């Protein structure tokens with residue numbers, strides 16, 4: 001398998017925020033084996049999710065983790081501030 005094949009492989013998973021099926025790809029950090037998690041944005045609800053790669057099962061799972069929660073709360077704060085202004 002070439003690097004391009006590896007990166008373009010799409011994994012079906014479910015958005016932890018809206019429950020829609022989304023397709024995730026691994027990023028370069030995962031490819032290099034530095035870490036097994038990444039960050040993605042759901043195209044349906046535009047919320048951030050963390051992606052966890054399971055090497056044994058070769059699956060990617062979208063979860064709402066510490067980093068994505070932080071990003072989503074910043075997004076929500078911005079929306080709130082815009083409403084006030």
Ligand SMILES: [Zn+2]
Pocket residue numbers: 015016017018019020042043044045046047
């Ligand atoms: Zn979503």
